[in-house]
Amino acid sequence: VLYCLQLTNMGDIAKGEKLFKGRAAQCHTATKGGGNGVGPNLFGIVGRQSGTVEGFSYSKANLESGVTWTPEVLNVYLENPKKFMPGTKMSFAGIKKEKERADLIAFLGTLSE
Numbered sequence: 001v002l003y004c005l006q007l008t009n010m011g012d013i014a015k016g017e018k019l020f021k022g023r024a025a026q027c028h029t030a031t032k033g034g035g036n037g038v039g040p041n042l043f044g045i046v047g048r049q050s051g052t053v054e055g056f057s058y059s060k061a062n063l064e065s066g067v068t069w070t071p072e073v074l075n076v077y078l079e080n081p082k083k084f085m086p087g088t089k090m091s092f093a094g095i096k097k098e099k100e101r102a103d104l105i106a107f108l109g110t111l112s113e
Contacts, residue, residue, distance in 0.1 A: 011099075011106025019104045023095070030111050039090060043111045045069050061087030071105050078104065 020030065027038040034041045040053035050067040051058040065085055067073055077084045078101045080094040095101045 011102035011104070013103075013106045013110055015100075016103035016105065016107025019095075019100055020107055023092075024104075027092075030108075032113070042108060044113075045111065046071060046074070046105070046109045047112075059087055059089040061085050062089070071109065074105050074108065075101050 020028075024030075024039075024042070029035060029037055029041045030043055031041070032043050034043060036053060036056045040056040040058075046069060048069050050065045050069060051063040062085060067077075067085070069077075075098075078095050079098075081088055081090045081092055095104065
């Protein structure tokens, strides 16, 4: 848990929000109660079980992964989604820079009640 908090605290929330708008907002919404786009709504993603957003049609790989989206798991996933979860529908090459992933994860961590 401490590492989880450290990873989230390492990122710059404002930079993460810019990254979200530039690289994720075309496919994902991030507001409470927001609809799904090409990808599922990401409000509450940190700590959520994979494949559980109501109304979104997930890949079999995602549904059966058993993944909980902790900051550590998101860090690995966001580096290369298709390598982390073969068969995912997410067509995103990933974020290679660790600092950018930390910034995005810090922003995603704010999307909760």
